[in-house]
Amino acid sequence: VQASNERESRVAASSTQRDVDTVIEAVELSLERQAVRRCLAALTDLQRESVTLAYYSGYTVREVAELLAAPLPTVKTRVRDGLIRLRDCLGVIA
């Protein structure tokens, strides 16, 4: 209860700074969002379809394969190739 109270206090406290938060968040998000959009657009249609279904829609690759009536290894390959392309496009360094 103590911990949850503290957490709620912190959440409540952060909300008092909402105006600034919103600005920072909006700037960072809009830059990152532009990059992601650009990079998603650079995928093949098939890669984008599989990545989107597996990530944004939360399907497993098996479900994606069933949805698309495609072989499972094919879908896995599309997802992996799509991520390779996204990684290179976004300049991700792990």
Next chain:
Amino acid sequence: VTTPDGRAASPGTPIHLNAGARALDALDAQDAAVFDEHLAGCESCRTELAEFEATAASLGAAVSQVPPAVIRERVLRAISVSPQLPPVTLRAVPEMAPAPTSEKTPGTAAAPAAGGRRPRPWLRRPVTMLAAAAVILAIAVGAVLLAARPAPKAVDASAAMAECVSSAPDAHMMMPSVGTAGDVMMAPSCHAAVVRVDGLPTLPGGQTYQLWVMAPNGARSVGMLGPDPSPTQPMVTAVKAGDTDIRVSVEPATGSAAPTSGPVWMVHL
């Protein structure tokens, strides 16, 4: 990259193909377990997975609607659950907060940004304070974002109830029999109600309005409404079969375990 060992997760599937799906958390539990086991002896797989996971994180960060929605729910809930704190306490909390679990990522991410804008070393006090404020802020934002991120599906119970009520076909609005304004949106199929209390006078210091769900075997506190309830801060509460009414009473500022005075606002269930 071809698979040197050719071990398969499921028949005919080279295991390395799974790295992408694993990073998106899109493998079946069994395949995920096999892949994770394989990771232990495959350094290139670990590198690739880490890169993919970082990539996936970027994909997630770019969905602007999700984090703000979660934040809004959490803030609304925090507002509805927390007793009102004096302003001094509110300001003190973030200054004490950063030390504990606050993640490093947002903090370190903010530091270069602040440094980039002001490349010169130590400056006057206001700048230092601004920088400190920026870091605290970034940590607070990061903490909220990170707290929200790992379990987007395990939505907070109150938010889930509110969501359920807002879309329930059997949701109906009930007006108070005691009190002049506000309402209860009751959805039996959700076993929940959204309560908007309004029309109550501001209480003198040392007192608060407290919201209750009354049952034959006693009262359940929904939370403190503060001395000046506003319908723009709706409360969400579970409602069980047999509950008789939702009411508001005047209580000491610290709240009570059960109502100590009669209802000043009440909706019969």
